[in-house]
Amino acid sequence: MPKTPAKMLTSNAAARSKRVARARGPSPDKTAQTKASIVRAALAEFLDKGFADATIASVAQRAGVAKGTPYRYFATKEALFAGVVQQELVGALGDILEERRERDESVQAFLRRTLLITLGEIERKGRAAIARLVIVEGVRFPALVEIYRREMFDPVLDQIKRLAPVARRRGELPDDRLIRHPHLLIAPVWMGILNNQLIDRDHPIDIAALFEAQLELMFSGEARR
């Protein structure tokens, strides 16, 4: 897990600040490792089998711990699922929304720059699989879906809603279509996730290319002319 170094740092910092109170007893480091391996194992298990078919025993086995150990960190199977998925979700977007459009940068260029990079990451990392998981288990975990919407879906949509009028004023848009239907811009991304993750895993489509085509379609970009 690429995050481990960062986590270890945090853990060590925590250990240092707690050193006075915890001179004896098990190592906080090992604890953090145990939890991390459980979370990792659980994510893999849930991705493989879905919530219903996943078993705690299997998670424990994948993590190399005893059957009861996951319960030290998550009270129930549902809590484990929610905890694991939530952890993957929160802050996953972070960077994109931090990005600011530079002076003289067109909205189209800005969107291409930020969203295209994110899309690459989404596919490279297992983000698309997470999205699929949230969607697939959404009926049982409405709270998770809401988090997903709040943390991932709505921010991107809001960004588009905010930028569309700007682009229109700048003459980048030939009509109000993006203003009226902001979903149109991200539709190809979901189309791609759906196709690649669920419908046709053997013939994945290039989500980035699909998105870029849609971007050029909506903006009167040069490729149009």
Add this chain to the structure above:
Amino acid sequence: MPKTPAKMLTSNAAARSKRVARARGPSPDKTAQTKASIVRAALAEFLDKGFADATIASVAQRAGVAKGTPYRYFATKEALFAGVVQQELVGALGDILEERRERDESVQAFLRRTLLITLGEIERKGRAAIARLVIVEGVRFPALVEIYRREMFDPVLDQIKRLAPVARRRGELPDDRLIRHPHLLIAPVWMGILNNQLIDRDHPIDIAALFEAQLELMFSGEARR
């Protein structure tokens, strides 16, 4: 469905015997009704709870039959699920693909005419919910997903692939984009299903409007100018 002929035969036989001896022996008519009510009940159950949380007992209760009765018609719970969903899937498209573009009808007009109507039906009937179910249970039922792809997804896509060059030749398309990315046209539909069924049930978007906007976007329709 291989059983269909046999069933029809039985049904006919039933109709015949009905006139002769109604009072004694099992009624084949009643049998067909029993199966129908089981299928209906099962679909409702699966839509409500998903495959894992659905129980045969509950299906039986909804259907007003005993717990063992569904097993007369479907060998296992999985077979019940597959059978029920498959039945909803197969032939659901039927009509659209039958439709032929009329002489002088533009491809855009043809697509609007056929797909828009279908979309309306999809939303009016529970088709979108079925789509959701297939997607959600796809990991466990790859065969169903394949059926879905074969019966629903690919036909529409193939239709687009077939018509795109035609439209291009007819001067309806300003570029090759639809030829290279046929998914772009149906992306808004999936965006809508995803949003309305799973992500934001409280704020459904108008799928038909979204699709029409995309249609006009890709074709150099009047609304564009």
Add this chain to the structure above:
Amino acid sequence: MPKTPAKMLTSNAAARSKRVARARGPSPDKTAQTKASIVRAALAEFLDKGFADATIASVAQRAGVAKGTPYRYFATKEALFAGVVQQELVGALGDILEERRERDESVQAFLRRTLLITLGEIERKGRAAIARLVIVEGVRFPALVEIYRREMFDPVLDQIKRLAPVARRRGELPDDRLIRHPHLLIAPVWMGILNNQLIDRDHPIDIAALFEAQLELMFSGEARR
């Protein structure tokens, strides 16, 4: 179980009246037998081990059924316990309270006649063990204790409270002690149950003799003089 014949009778009557609605399917007789054997087994198990140490698996084994079968009749282990004990409790007294004092019969003679017989039955049958069970598990099952109090404890006490003034008027009592302390008369019975069931099983005391002594003690019977 001595009750089986009576129960079978009831069961048969039930089967007869249901015959119209239940022409097919499992035999109601066998069902009743299964439930009876589960109840019997559960009572034995609870008496042997107490609620906490009793296991459903063991109950099932004693009853000669599968582990899941008890759940067809009792939703939870608690329900099984409550159901079994309650069944033993309700109506166990019945007869005593029906008894009426005959003309010219002294209160003392009446109490001796009715309670002494009941005491014999209590010991002969497993009633004392049931009482112990209720008492022992009372903290966890307040509802059961309340039933016990309502069905067994209070009725006897109320009977005494009702008869004490009568006896006093009849000159059978030398003072108001029984009126002020009705518990005194039944105290020896509980003393006996406690001793014989819990404290000193190897040296049981004769509860009937103890009760009779107390009866004579409180009434100025001949034995006193």
Add this chain to the structure above:
Amino acid sequence: MPKTPAKMLTSNAAARSKRVARARGPSPDKTAQTKASIVRAALAEFLDKGFADATIASVAQRAGVAKGTPYRYFATKEALFAGVVQQELVGALGDILEERRERDESVQAFLRRTLLITLGEIERKGRAAIARLVIVEGVRFPALVEIYRREMFDPVLDQIKRLAPVARRRGELPDDRLIRHPHLLIAPVWMGILNNQLIDRDHPIDIAALFEAQLELMFSGEARR
């Protein structure tokens, strides 16, 4: 309890070493305090929940120690229960049996003086609750019941058996009833404990008054005349 001397010794050693080196090393004083708080916590836990529902973790939390600490003092949960209850039992009677009947004091007066005071203490302190606990867990802990019988039940009974003939000779008893049924005298006490602790906690009866009434009933006390 065999450990008592050792403990006292340790305690003394602790007192000694306290003056010399308080700052370093484990404090034996603290150890004794730790054990005491564990015992206290355990008793409360067992009284609250009974043996089966009590958890070591909860005991530790009540005592303000770690989950593993109780195991330093008691090898198993059963040992903890036995140790705690036993400690409450042993020597609890002590004083009563030490008491000697004064010259010219009637047996009745002596019994009233000694037992009545004890009864008050029983109710004031949690002794009755302990009795309840022993009774309730008796099936699982026959050894405890035996201790109870040996330390509490039999001594009182033996005292009565010893004094009854004396009272009879002194003309305090109108007949041999108490000699033949010594249990009769203490029956009201148990009746009271049973009623107040288990059967009808909302309507406690006055155990002391009940006992005194029985005492006067058996002895030809003034109240009788």
Add this chain to the structure above:
DNA sequence: GATGAATGAGAGTTCATTCAT
């Protein structure tokens, strides 16, 4: 001595599936 993370046997409970009636 003390800690508390980790263990794993074991219990309650569910439910797809079977089959005698």
Add this chain to the structure above:
DNA sequence: GATGAATGAACTCTCATTCAT
């Protein structure tokens, strides 16, 4: 064909107990 009682594998969750630190 239909019934529903019975089965038993499988799963979640608990908690007494151990032991490295």
